[in-house]
Amino acid sequence: MKAIDAPPLLEDGELLNTTIMPIISENDILKFFNLEKDDIQEFRITHQSDGIYICIRLNVKYHQCPVCGQMTDKIKDYSQKKIIHSVLNYSQCFIIYEARRYRCPHCHKTFFEHNPFVFGSSRISVATVSNILRDLKLPNETFTSVARRYHVSVTSVINIFDDHVRISRRPLPACLGIDEVYAFKTYKSKFVCVLVDCTDQKIVDVLPTRKKDDLISYFMLIPREEREKVLYCSFDMWETYRIVARHVFPNASCCIDKFHVVQELGRRMDKVRISAQKKYMTQIRELQQKKKNIGLTKEEEYIYEEASRHYYVLKKFNWMFISTDNRIFDPNEEKRYNRRLEGYYNYYDLFDYMVKYDRELDIAYDLKDSVTRFYRQCHYEDAKKKLEEIIIDFRCCPIEEMSQFANTLTRWKQEIINSFMIVDREKNRKMNTAIVENRNKSIKLIKHASNGYLNWERFRNKILFSLNSDTTYYLNIIKKEDK
């Protein structure tokens, strides 16, 4: 069967009446707005060049005076409202609503009748508003994209969002993750601090700062009873978070997620690799200079070639030092021809080639690997003993970049050990803040998709509205004083 196409357009952009008529009828409109035939005094559909016009006047009904409560059907006057009703996606649609005003015979107050089309003095229909809000829930939808879809201005979409969306903070969870994302520049800070419930993966709240005093003030406004419920608090190696967590969560064990430790160690590993690369580069440059001036001996020629190869491998396969790809450790992996090295190599050979001729790289990698094994093999019970051994190994290392890491491990020792705690006995699960990192990506997406937010409350509401699946909007407009 052929799909039903949108009605064809005439050359001047006018829609064909005959095609439209069966698509939108009085009955549809009544059903749409939950009206009965008796509710309607006048009803007309016309097609004009800029869209479909539905003209409606409701029947006279007794209304209660909003001031004194008297019932009345005394008409004062009418005013015509043109309402944008973007529910048909092939055409702009307007409701021309003859809004009736009543006058109270008792207190003389005048007021508009109840109607199902718009909220208050808005010019956008209730249905359009709910479509707009539904679309705004998607993280990648922007105020601009939604405005375009529903034939309304960006300002209108923003106003609708501000009028209907206000998400409250969620209660503090047992497993709280604190992380930051570089996303919103306020007068206070360029970081957004994200509080996540690590169990149900919902965002508890987002704050416009990660400064100590601001965080303490924020948490201290939460009743102690609620703060006491936080049993585990996980964050990155930012001293402020530890100070704040100890101050505001009396029952919490603080943890540093594996991710942050491994990331920091990876940065150090990379510095060792770069310095090895530099050594080869210096050698290459010196020999190039000599070659130009007096030429190279056979032996120098060989050293030059070797240094170039080492430099090439270190630069091209640098990712191996921070990777957990198993192929690096498998000597039996298929070998492929490498043109630069003029031979057959697999990842195992290439890695071996890198560390075999550079003692510092070899030592540094062994240390890094001991941390990887520590996370893979240890349990809470033996984590302390093993970590202390690792700290000694790092401290004894002659490479400064690595020996300094002993200080990092010492400074965060208890938090690292705590990250082995089982927070969910049933599922035998440790605290996991990987989801926080995931959320951060989405927050950045919201930020990028919106050409930067200038209003913090709006940005915060959009994050919570779009990223927590269970959040919803208010059906009625939130009063300004409640905001």
Ligand SMILES: [Zn+2]
């Ligand atoms: Zn009255």
